[in-house]
Each structure stands twice: as structure tokens, then as C-alpha cells.
Amino acid sequence: MVEMRVAGIALDAASRSPIVLLRDPSGRRQVPIWIDQTQAQNILAGLHDERPPRPLSHDLMVSLLAAGGLRLERVIIHAIEDSTFRAVLKIQRISETETSPPIEIDARPSDGIALALRTGSGIWMLEEVVADASISVDAEADAEDQEDFRRFLDRTSPAELIRHLRRIEERQAAAGGGAEGPVADGPIAEAGEGSDDRAQGGGAAGPPADQPEEPGDAAGDAPATPRL
Numbered sequence: 702m703v704e705m706r707v708a709g710i711a712l713d714a715a716s717r718s719p720i721v722l723l724r725d726p727s728g729r730r731q732v733p734i735w736i737d738q739t740q741a742q743n744i745l746a747g748l749h750d751e752r753p754p755r756p757l758s759h760d761l762m763v764s765l766l767a768a769g770g771l772r773l774e775r776v777i778i779h780a781i782e783d784s785t786f787r788a789v790l791k792i793q794r795i796s797e798t799e800t801s802p803p804i805e806i807d808a809r810p811s812d813g814i815a816l817a818l819r820t821g822s823g824i825w826m827l828e829e830v831v832a833d834a835s836i837s838v839d840a841e842a843d844a845e846d847q848e849d850f851r852r853f854l855d856r857t858s859p860a861e862l863i864r865h866l867r868r869i870e871e872r873q874a875a876a877g878g879g880a881e882g883p884v885a886d887g888p889i890a891e892a893g894e895g896s897d898d899r900a901q902g903g904g905a906a907g908p909p910a911d912q913p914e915e916p917g918d919a920a921g922d923a924p925a926t927p928r929l
Contacts, residue, residue, distance in 0.1 A: 702777070702825045705732070707748055707814060710741050712850045716869065719850055721814060723778075723824065730835035732826065734786060738862045740811045742854065747818030759815040766820075770795045774803055775823040776813035781830060786810045 708724040708731055719741035724731040736744070743759055745751075756764065766773060771792050780787040788810040791803040817824050857865075 703828055703831050705778075705824045705826050705831075707744065707818065707824070709748075710745060710850050712853065717853070717865075718869070721811065723814075723826065724838065725831060725835070729838055730831060731838050732831060732834045733836065734810055736811045737866060738854070738857075739859075740815070741850070743815045744811065744818065745854075747815050759812070759819060762816055763819050766792070771804075773816055773820045773822040775825055776808070776810075776817045778810050778813070778824070778826040778830060780827070781833060786830075786834075788813045790816070 703725050705723040705725060708722040711720045711722055711733070712718070713720055713735070719736055719738055720733045721736055721741065721744055722731045722733055743757060746753065746757070747759065753760070772795055774791040774793045776788055776790055778786055778788045788808050790806045790808050790813055792806060793803045794801065814824060816822070
């Protein structure tokens with residue numbers, strides 16, 4: 702397995718949908734995963750260690766783990782099935798020894814990433830998944846994309862984000878389908894309630910189909926299709 706780190710958030714040039722970028726230790730390969738704007742904000746909050754006035758969903762999850770005597774050991778993105786990323790959370794009881802088998806919980810990669818950033822846990826990916834989904838790194842383009850996304854968030858209200866996602870969903874429906882598929886040399890997105898984490902491959906391009914449940918919460922994220 703390869704331990705990945707969150708390199709940042711980029712924007713898809715065509716759809717303006719955010720993509721979380723996971724980079725390998727060499728800094729030469731990164732795996733893009735399509736997410737929605739709300740999920741991107743949750744990941745950025747964890748990445749920059751921002752504490753909201755009231756806990757968001759992932760902050761609540763971290764508190765529940767601690768209250769239950771559990772800790773997140775690592776997140777493992779272990780497969781791409783039907784153009785969708787699959788991940789599990791490895792959770793250990795704090796009172797148990799390291800030799801005790803961890804609890805495994807199925808999760809969307811983006812939720813796992815948001816939790817790992819808040820708990821300091823590792824994000825791991827199977828080598829075959831990295832090999833299948835990674836693209837070569839262009840550091841200068843990455844920096845430009847991240848700055849572009851920050852400007853987008855600065856000038857966009859939560860209500861505008863929701864309207865933006867609905868317009869994308871309507872365009873997908875008009876095109877004959879809301880599910881995205883992988884794109885050549887592109888990212889994968891995640892599975893969730895009503896949507897799947899998708900990986901690179903072939904299929905209709907477009908942002909995640911999920912809509913935010915409330916400001917600051919996403920119903921789900923979808924895997925990016927290779928089209929960077």
C-alpha cells in the first residue's frame with residue numbers, strides 16, 4: 702500500500718467542480734477524486750485545521766469516536782469497482798492492544814479523507830489503485846487550480862453553491878444520465894447516499910450528482926472521471 706497525502710483542492714476546468722488531489726510520497730503521482738463544493742469545504746477545513754463555531758458532520762463524527770473510546774487508525778482506498786472508488790475506515794478501540802483486529806467500516810473516500818485530516822490518521826491506497834487512477838503531477842498548474850478554487854469559494858454563498866449543483870444535475874439529466882464515469886487520465890469520485898465514488902475510465906463527464914443536505918454538509922460525493 703501507498704500512504705497518500707492531500708495535496709489540495711483543484712477545479713475541473715470544464716464543469717468548475719472541485720477535485721481533491723491525493724499525492725504519493727514521491728510527489729510524482731496524484732490521484733484526483735471528484736467531490737462537490739460542500740465536501741471540498743469540509744476537506745479544506747480539516748486541511749487547514751479550521752474550527753467552525755458549531756461542529757460540522759465530520760467534527761461530530763470525531764467527537765462520537767472519542768466518546769465511544771475509539772480512534773481512527775487509517776483510511777484505506779482499496780478498490781475501483783464500476784468506476785467508483787471504494788474505501789474502508791480502520792477503527793481501533795483505545796482500550797485494546799495493537800494486536801486486536803481493528804473494526805472495518807465501509808465509507809466514501811471523501812468522508813474518510815475529511816475524518817483523517819481531523820484526527821491525524823493516515824490515508825492509504827493500494828498500489829494497483831494508484832497505478833490505475835493516478836496522473837502525472839504538474840505543480841504549477843496545481844497551484845493555479847487551488848488559488849482559482851479559493852477565489853471561487855470566497856465569492857460564492859452556500860445558496861449559490863446549491864443552485865450551481867442543481868444546474869449541473871439538470872444538465873446531466875438532459876444529457877441522458879446523472880452518473881459520471883471515468884475519463885482518460887482523470888480522477889475518480891466517491892460513493893455515497895444516492896451517488897458513487899467514481900474512478901477513471903470511460904463515461905459521461907460531469908461533477909457529482911449529490912446535493913448538499915444543508916450548508917456545510919454534503920449528501921455524497923462522486924468519483925472523478927479522468928478528464929484533467
